[in-house]
Amino acid sequence: MGGPRPCLERNPVDLAAHHQAQRSSGAHRARSRAGGSMKFIFADSLDYVDPAFDFIADRSPAERQPYWDDAYPHEILGYAPYDGVLVSRGIVGDHRVKGKYTASQARRFRLVGARKFLRLDKPEFAHLDIFGDCGAFTYVQDEKPPYTPVEMAEFYDECGFTHGASVDHIIFDFDAGLAGLAGGSTDARQRFDITLENAEGFLREAKVMDAGFTPMGVIQGWSPGSMAEAARRLVAMGYDYLALGGMVPLKSPEIKLCLEAIRDTVPASTRLHILGFAKADDIDSFHGYDISSFDTTSPLIRAFKDAKQNYYLPGDGLALRYFTSIRVPQAIENPKLQRAVKKGMFRAEELVRLEALALGSLRAFDRDEAGLEETLHHVLVYSAPLVEEKPYEDCAASPSLARLAERYRTTLAERPWKQCSCKICRDAAIDVIIFRGSNRNKRRGIHNLAVYQDHIERLDLKRAVEPSDDLPRRLCAAEQ
């Protein structure tokens, strides 16, 4: 059994000193990339907010132009809360795959390139990587990927990506128990072959066109063994940076099995990236696997997609702490409430009144002008139509409202937004914790990114300063 073999890449003392210096240097906290710390790549999908958004009037200025007047996380925070950005071709979209970009945004992206589009074309962001992949989840249902290796290589090259992933096809039905190339459905094997064939063509094309990006070979497999075999073949083709695809549905122990099998097969100098790493909160347990980089969007997404863990704060030791954000949806915009109004279950005017009461008391609470229980009550009265689709009087004792009350009580009692000094929390105050509309929700997500980046930084430090007990083997691996 191989086991993890991370290398010790930085002198711990120097690193600590360096880190200290970075922290006090203020404005841009460009992290040193000379060392080998794990890179946190943020998977973007037009995650910007309007800096001029007015929380009280609850609106953007009338003349706001989406994208142009909005700010990316690295703009609103004043520094990049990540080491790079990943843009999926599927998010940009084209004539075959409907992306998240509008058609004219997609056109502009392709004309001016990723760095300029993402507004990372400034000296302080020059160290940031721009990763690209195909967004294999967008065409998961198709028999073949819609892109050829040539057109992907051209796409990365013309858009100025620093790293580009080969054209992969996601394999399902993962079986952790299979060894070598055993098992695998016909479909899985077809996708395995497509992925490797594409990787070969992709590398060839990138060389022919003298591409400006580092090609990454994507690993797809149905088991740790098949992934290791894919990795072996990719290395044989000439790749020295591999990306693990299809990890999203896998659990942490399964991902680790794959990493172990791959690490056992490829040279220590081969760099590994995890594509779409949904287990980002569990990253500390992956420290032994010598991952060079991973991309995720989860700290941002969790702000508004998770039922409970919406707001991050650093916790004790190396942990993170989570808080539930307080839902106060827009009475006349929320689809669920609108449906209820259409059916005649609630009067819009009544919902608007309850909404104003909830928002008003939350703000009063923040100014210490309203008590916790009173505030909580107003919030719950307005939550009832959303959660139970009933007036509060008819469901005050419902278990889901009780659970909600419990989590909200914690959030209100601890006032986490007052414990954070990031620009977002300073400017938005209690509004950062209110679950309502893109401008609050994404701000909370961007705050989470900043907390998460610090989290990664602390883990990297810990690894360098306190090597764990398998030090001899690590040193051995590093010397290879």
Next chain:
Amino acid sequence: MTYLAVCAQQSSEHKVLSFAAKAADVLRFAAIDRIGRDAQGELSGFQRPQVAAHIREIRDYLEKPDAVLPNPIVVAFTDRVSVEDLGNGAVQLAIDMSSSVPGLVVDGQQRLSALADLDRDFQVFVSALICRDEAELRRQFVLINNTKPLPKSLIYELLPTVGDLPPRLSRRSVASDLTARLNFENTALKGYIKQHTCPEGIIADTVMQKIIMESLSNGVMRELIRGAKGEERCVRLMSNFFDAVKKVWPEAWHGQKPNTSRLLHGAGIQAMGDVMEVLAERGEARTVEDFRTGMECLKDKTAWTAGEWHMDGEVRRWNGLQNVNRDVALLKHYLVGIVKADLRKKAKRAPAPLLEPTADRS
């Protein structure tokens, strides 16, 4: 509540009268009855839900000190009102507020909602209709709200002459202005654009406005229009581009119509809009000659008036392309792909100087 109103002689069945009232008071004597069904499935009410964006736009306008709202809110009553004739068409309207809200808002609910959050003592005209029953009231609602909107192209053509528009319309207004200038000034498109006041034009004005708006929001004109003589330069750029288009495909342009040439069709014009962007952004094309050289690579690969398109493994008859998003995107991708490949080829060739560097720019 009582109001001094004027009464109009219209029908012997109903009374119609008009008065001024504060928005907050209107909401006291008239409710907005939204359509819904009760537990038995019985339909009640008639109003649609509030539209947040619409209300916001109205509120933005009403917050201005010079805002006026001349069209009245229509309120209907079936009972609990009395009208006392004061002579000369003047009446005294008395509304009985003793039990629930007696009136229903038939028209103007979004305006009322906008006014409700406004911190201004703003009076509106109220047209009150006293009908015999609920059914009549509902009939009025349907009739009032089933009017035919003005033709878009008329509205768009008027926009440039109207100041202080909501941003949604002011962006359209700039595009509309540029379109009109292209159509009536000395340009390659003079007389070619079909507008309300130029019905013999060939290219749809809305299509032309679309490519201009896209360019203004995310393309080459965004920078261009901000500079000195910005509008002038935008008109020149478009004119130069379409001049070049005419030179590259004279037979697909002159004497043709959208149904005889895809080049003048919505799909063709929109796709060519993207070609202009690529040449202007990547190839820095500005003159007729720049654009013409840039489009040479497309000359033999189009099927504007006959034959077939071979795009991305998809074969379409020349007129098999419609002005629908998917077809437009397909054509854009195809044409832009050829132009980009050509630009790449030229860029790779550029570093090795030719014996006569001007030779290939004939």
